[in-house]
Amino acid sequence: MTGKLEGRVAIVTGAASGFGRAISIAYAKEGAKVVVADLHEKPLTGGFEAHAELTTVKEIEAAGGSALFVRCDVTVEQDVIDLVAKAVAHFGRLDIMFNNAGIYRAGKLAHEFTDEDLEACWKVNVKGTWYGCQEAVRTFLRQGGGGNIINLVSTAGLQGHPKQAVYNISKGAAANLTRCFAIEYGHEKIRVNGICPTYAKTAMTRALFDDKDFDGAFVESIPLKRWGETDDVAKLAVFLASDDSSYMHGVLVPIDGGETLCRYSV
Numbered sequence: 001m002t003g004k005l006e007g008r009v010a011i012v013t014g015a016a017s018g019f020g021r022a023i024s025i026a027y028a029k030e031g032a033k034v035v036v037a038d039l040h041e042k043p044l045t046g047g048f049e050a051h052a053e054l055t056t057v058k059e060i061e062a063a064g065g066s067a068l069f070v071r072c073d074v075t076v077e078q079d080v081i082d083l084v085a086k087a088v089a090h091f092g093r094l095d096i097m098f099n100n101a102g103i104y105r106a107g108k109l110a111h112e113f114t115d116e117d118l119e120a121c122w123k124v125n126v127k128g129t130w131y132g133c134q135e136a137v138r139t140f141l142r143q144g145g146g147g148n149i150i151n152l153v154s155t156a157g158l159q160g161h162p163k164q165a166v167y168n169i170s171k172g173a174a175a176n177l178t179r180c181f182a183i184e185y186g187h188e189k190i191r192v193n194g195i196c197p198t199y200a201k202t203a204m205t206r207a208l209f210d211d212k213d214f215d216g217a218f219v220e221s222i223p224l225k226r227w228g229e230t231d232d233v234a235k236l237a238v239f240l241a242s243d244d245s246s247y248m249h250g251v252l253v254p255i256d257g258g259e260t261l262c263r264y265s266v
């Protein structure tokens, strides 16, 4: 590793499992001190983690890195405020806020989804990201010198997909939220960008991965003919957090094997 994030302090939400975990580990390998925020410390069952017996913090520490777990429900504003305060109290400052926590609801036509489905996606994927952006900006403004916000959106934030309207609505809002923060805080040297993966192998997509019909149709629809991996996204997350991307701002980067180039149906 090249120490691209040496001395920086990062918060990653939803970091016990999946993308958030891979991003946390990649940030620590690049020298960042990482605050691992989640509802619980252990990874979700059904994921593809290489060392699922270890918490994210334990895996980082085993590799010589520095990390702290903070329990946080991103749908609760005070939890997010406390999370940032704990990060600053423990590591002295905040440089990178990675709003990754999210949930998925799918498998129904738009008129079949319940109000609870819509509410659940909205609370985690929109309000959770909103609170994270707001508190990070307040902290960066107080510190001076700028900062870096990255939101885990999805290709679902860039287009429609069949049978997941409530998820796509929430990710569309997260995409526009990213643009709005980028417009308002660029002059404060606060960069704000979004990452838009297609389906990748995590606990969230385990049932789809195990469904041979879905798996076959999905891989066939992707120009690069494979599922996304958490490491694909972790590498992009390092790039966007580092000075290598210092003139990238307000961008929603697809990392999707070419999914958004073409149409597919399920």
Ligand SMILES: NC(=O)c1ccc[n+]([C@@H]2O[C@H](COP(=O)([O-])OP(=O)(O)OC[C@H]3O[C@@H](n4cnc5c(N)ncnc54)[C@H](O)[C@@H]3O)[C@@H](O)[C@H]2O)c1
Residues within 6 Å of the ligand: 013, 014, 015, 016, 017, 018, 019, 020, 037, 038, 039, 040, 043, 044, 047, 072, 073, 074, 075, 100, 101, 102, 103, 104, 124, 128, 152, 153, 154, 155, 196, 197, 198, 199, 200, 201, 202, 203, 204, 205
């Ligand atoms: N996996 C995919 O194919 C895919 C594709 C595009 C975008 N995404 C997005 O990537 C992000 C991470 O997804 P993943 O696949 O790693 O999911 P995952 O379900 O494997 O992990 C999500 C993590 O977020 C945590 N979490 C959920 N609700 C939370 C809350 N209210 N507060 C704090 N933590 C919470 C969970 O405990 C879990 O550890 C999400 O925003 C998701 O929408 C996933």
